[in-house]
Amino acid sequence: MLLKDHVVLITGAGSGLGLGVAQYCKAQGAAVIVTDIATDKIQSLASEFDEQDLLLSCDVTKIADLERCKDAIVQKYARLDAVIGAQGVFDGNLPIQGMSTQHLDQLFDELFNINVKGYLLTAHIFADLLKQSQGALVLTTSTAAYAADGGGAVYTATKGAIRSLIQQLAFEFAPEIRVNGVAPAAIGNSQLKGPKALNLDHQKQSDIPKDAFLNLFQSISLLQELPNAEDYGALYAFLASKQNKVMTGQTLVADQGLLNRAVLTQSH
Template sequence: MLLQNHTVLITGAGSGLGLGVAKYCKAQGATVIVTDIATEKLAYIAADFGEQDLLLACDVTKITDLELCKQHIVEKYGRLDAVIGAQGIFDGNRPILTMNAPDLDQMFDELFHINVKGYLLTAHIFADLLKQNHGALVLTTSTAAYAADGGGAVYTATKGAIRSLIQQLAFEFAPHIRVNGVAPAAIGNSQLKGPKALNLDNEKQSDIPKDAFLNLFQSISLLQQLPDATDYGEIYAFLASKQNKIMTGQTIVADQGLLNRAVLTQH
């Protein structure tokens, strides 16, 4: 089991990718700390976890929330072996010229606070615990950091920032903490929401009709089976585990062949 005797914190894990990764880590032997800003999500998933685990409400953009989360972890476990960052919001794939300037301004602040600042603060606050156990930090970027049209300009900019942040933190935290990332593409039943700035905070990517989403995915992907959140779990679990002795500063692009496809012709 990849994560036997590991204590792993997963942020943004109340649903979607984060929840799938948390469940996979638990199945691999980890004691997990699941955090999310939405308390109702934590209540809904509580039955999936045991007394040895922690489910904590936490806004990763707030230092006080992160410090309180850290306090709970120290009191219950006295250690932390890995942090997996899975929180994020989407921008609705909106071109910037379709928005007015005030909405764009608000959306920029909202996405960069959650998608980038949240990772920076998390890394800063938990670094000392990770250092004590020669632990790992695993952040979530996206194929949008590598090619256009994986989102709108603001979402793409946040994911590019995370990709660069992974490299910088690996440099700053070496040799005591391994820092890597995962760049997923499509995720079945994605719970990724849009920003309040565009009134999309109650809409999810999974609201797209399933057949339409699957048809689009299969038209541009080399692998045709649409992965769900848990299918990404093994990549995160390996990077979070002490069995990873060879990688830091790297991002694994898990794109189902999306970026390897022919551009002008179809196979």
């Protein structure tokens, strides 16, 4: 039980990657705090968790929401061992020349607000609890931070910012808090939404037909089995656990071999 006697907060955990990681952490013995901006998602998860857990609606871009979550956590547990950040918004992989200047301006503000500012505020507000427990902060970046065409320019820029933020926060929070990241690639049934700025907030990556998504994945990845959200759980759980005594300021790139792309060979 990797997370026995751990109290772990997962943001953006109402669905998709965050929910899969939360379920994995619970299976590893943690008491989990599941937060999401969507109240309906939180309400629908009540039967999947129990009295040792805490389900809270929270907008990570709002200081008041994060402070309210912190108060609820202190009241129930009086401590916090790890924070896992899993919230994010995609940009539809749209080239910047395919949108208006106004849309680009709005898209930048929306994605950096959620994908970057949300992590900064979360880190700032929960740092004192994590210091008290000699705990861990684990953030989600992406393979888009390492190679082109993992998203559009704005999404890629946010994920690159998170990758750098992991290193800076590890430096600032040492030695009390270990700060690391995970850079996932494909996720089966991904619930990552598009941005409001481009009127794509009602679309999810999982809306892509399953066969088409699988065919695309298999054409560019060395590993051929499409992972689901829980398949990434072990990476997050280890980095969040007290058993991690050797890593800080690092990002685990979980790319299914995607970054070892064929250059001279047509197929493998």
